[in-house]
Amino acid sequence: MTLDRVLHKSGAGREAPAGNAARSAQVPGVDATAETVRRSRVRLPVLVSAVILVLSMVLSIALGAVTISPADQISTLLGHLPLIGFHSGVAPIEQAIIWDLRLPRVVLATLVGAMLAGGGAAYQGVLRNSLADPYLLGVAAGAGLGATVVIVLGGAGTPILPVAAFAGAVAAVALTYTVAAAGTERAGGYALILAGVAAAAMLTAIQTYLQQQHADQMRQIYNWILGSFAVASWSDVWTVAPYIAISVVVLLAHRRILDVLRVGGDEATTLGVDPRRAGLVIIGAATLGTAAAVSVSGLIGFVGIVAPHAVRLVAGASYRVVLPVSMICGGAFLVLADLVARTVQAPAEVPIGVITAFVGGPFFLLVLRSRRSRHGVL
């Protein structure tokens, strides 16, 4: 009988007796494995990365010019919780350091890191290009131009700066999409990437020109572009949190759709997903969140590529794992990078973009040399 031959040939005969018995719909062994594999694949990495994030945050709040114990951190936090009326015995000056200086900085770094990493993963999924990062379609160039315009007009440090950076970023991606739409239909993701490169080059040229014309503000512009959390405050957190929250929710909701898109536009279409519409929603959400993030942090590079790829190599390539775990790890990575940035040359600060690239590059190479990368997970 042919079916028997089929079963034996593929080696499945060892698992199930060939013939009619193998036709039964219930396959307990297979089913149980499938179920456990799926659950632990998402939960364990999320749990582990969440622990890493919390430890990074505690460490980052603890270290600095004044060292603060985890116990003091906890009681200060409790003291700020409404309704319970907890009175911490921590000195007011230390409370201020925790609550007004380090905590907003750590929270903002977490939000920005999570957004850049999640945005990078989403861009890589939609464009099916492992080198895609959240800046690819012109976010960085647009935000840079917006910020530069405000700085040369004397608006450095004002609330207009993040607004202009945000507007520049969104406008740049809109420009990229318009140019790509004029391209050929078949080019798909490539048209978008090429349009992004072209738009970024143009905007960067304008930005560089402005920068050269205003040499006295060059240092401020340069500092903004390299990124920093030095002046992070709760108002920054509340400004970007809504955008990042919406973006994160939309991206996580699309985690299965991103998995469907991994088989390419045509096959996704035959599975009932409109790849253009899904891509537009995902890119739109990732862009909105990324634009908000860079508007308060500057252009911090490398997080959007390093975090998702590291997660893929360690925990698997499904976006159900890659998206949430990249976000958590991206947050932890940026918290630690910021810790290094403000302590390594204290009291001076090193631009955080320098740290992320300097640490991220070799780390990435290390991950690439690992066992899983040789099994074609990337």
Next chain:
Amino acid sequence: MLHLVGITVSYGPVDAVAGVNLAAADGEWVGLIGPNGAGKSTLLRVVAALQRHRGTVRIDGRAAAGMSRRHHARLVAYVPQQPEKPAGMTVLEYAMLGRTPHIGYLGVESAADRRFCAALLDRLGIAGLGGRMLPTLSGGEMQRAALARALAQQAPVLLLDEPTSALDLGNRIDALELVDDLRRERGLTVVSAIHDLTLAAQFADRLVLLADGRIVTSGAPCDVLQERRLARYFGGTVRVIDDASGNMIVAPVRRRVRPTDFGDDLPVGFGSTVSADPRVSRDAAWTPADLGAGSRVPR
């Protein structure tokens, strides 16, 4: 189940498919045959709603043009000639993508979907491969994985684009035999583009011969596969042989007779080769210069 009326696909001034009318009954296996570039794959892409076209496609009595992609995916499953193999995706995850049209847009697979797909892998004889990564699969295993994903859609129409092209001889028969079993079990309507005419003859209920985007003829394999017709549309020479068990075998035959005797030291083309077509033998003739120094050319 499937009705195509006046299907035309134009690439610029060229019609890849020109005015094709085609129907497939419930449970029928229709084989699309024809030379390269005849429009077989394009026609399949039209039915899969991947190709802009003129004319109407009706599936199960409903016009495909007004259908949502989701609804379409519940009616038509498509296995491309070379499916993408995303890195780091397991066979079970891949099969579960086929549940997409049955899951809410932002939903995830339920335990029932997982059970369904695990059972499908078992039915296709690849239960042991559920955790394997796609890029590590052999051609035959990948073909089954792709079939599992398509069957997970639970669509009554199954489109197969050259399902055997990546497989060796034994695997081709196995794969098509499997499709045939599944078709009977589930009452699937199968439309496949198929290169291998012998397999097409043995598996399809009906063959449709396409050439230059038009249907030349269609009907039972024994009526469609005639030596002179095949020679005309495919070029070359073919023999159609009925073997003892009633299977049809379509075999290509070389036009030029192979030289069997090198005994008299004559290279090919020097008189010992017989050809029906004198032009062929002249073109193929070796000149002494080709043979270089020390050749055994008679003086």
